[in-house]
Amino acid sequence: MSENIFITEERIEGADDGPLAGTTVAVKDNISTEGVRTTCGSRMLEDYVPPYDATVVSRLKDAGATIVGKANMDEFGMGTTTETSYFGETDNPTAPGHVPGGSSGGSAAAVAAGEADLALGSDTGGSVRCPAAFCGVVGIKPTYGLVSRYGLVAYGNSLEQIGPFGETVEDAARLLDVIAGSDEHDATTRTEGDDSNYADAASGDVDGLQIGVPTELLEGADEGVVETFWDAMTDLEGRGAEYHEVSLPSVEHAVEAYYVIAMSEASSNLARFDGVRYGHASDASGNWNDTFARAREEGFGDEVKRRILLGTYALSAGYHDKYYKKAQDARAWVKQDFDQALSEADVLASPTMPVPPFELGESLDDPLQLYLADANTVPINLADLPAISVPAGETDGLPVGLQLVGPAFGEPLLIEAASALA
């Protein structure tokens, strides 16, 4: 396969019947599949074979889905392009020569290329919505707590949610119906999704819908992206929706707060990879510290090391209050801002990504610039809210995504609104 969509191609058959019978699904390679290796796009877990299924995988099987492979991804979910994978970059099937977005780039590409009907990704700061936007498909980041994270290899566990991809909003909602709901293995799950019927909400009815457009999420965005965004908004207006501008002053600080929190959590979560219980083992001799440090030097790529080290720094003595505590303040501020904006509108709309897909290789050298590309998606993870990215059109032949954000557990409303576009 020329696009390098899958790290491992393997058919895992589900139950004989169920709501997803006859449906193929690609699963991001940081979601555990019993007996099938789960690498997280890393040399560290190149040979790791989980002894159990993630809850979402059990639910896929019970629903009759056929898993067709483990999809490529940025190493441990850290990236915006799927170029940091140890197994090589994925090409964008919708815009060849460009990145598919990240970190769930393989999952979005699988749907865009027709290699799978549906796919699962994980979204810590936009990792479902970004590749959905870049590949011209639909991606949903559920409310925090709607979908079990049991069996998802943790990176930033206070931020991340597993989310579905589909060609249409209804397709993605159908997959969300299967994976949503409480789980005894994940105490952060809630009961709101237990008897969901999100697919039925995809009626495309936006008559009377009040849409808030946060001005801060349009500032600095690429001109062609902004034009495409407004064309889609005009389309929604033509179907009876109304929009007005809203302000979210806190989002100016969301990117730095997000990265401080995500890196801090990463430094803790990735401490488990020691090459003793599992993970890459080095040939180095010496004591436990020497061997451990060598295995991690060899097993982790640049972006993973960068985030573990910066997270360790942000949590170290003398810097905790300066970075981590301030980031938590910013997170609380972002939540308040969204609550306020959503009291004046049913949903909020913005471009998903402020830029069209980068060319392959274009963006890797400057990590800070790449972090800034996540400006429109990370605030939603800080606020624990649901969001959806739907195709809005193209600029210079490259896909543009429109992001809708709703109140906590407002997935039915988001799905109803987004289905007017795809």
Added chain:
Amino acid sequence: MSDDAVNPEEVRHVAELARIDLDDDEVGRFTGQFADILEYFETLDEVPEVDRDADLANVMRPDEERPSLDSAEALRNAPETEDGYFKGPNVS
């Protein structure tokens, strides 16, 4: 540039805390990048103090025995094992 500009010794120290060996090239590259990134993180100083929601509650399950992985499954991914245990290098 902040008062706490990152120097190579600091990067090496953090790498030691995080148990990641770095070669000299990596230390050089990360030193420059960390200076830029941490300077950017310092704009968090502009964030006002915010009242946080106080509705957090611990979620505890009953402390009861329940099935878990058997030891063969738990050891399956270990590079080295001995007598049903993980085998690692000496601690000191």
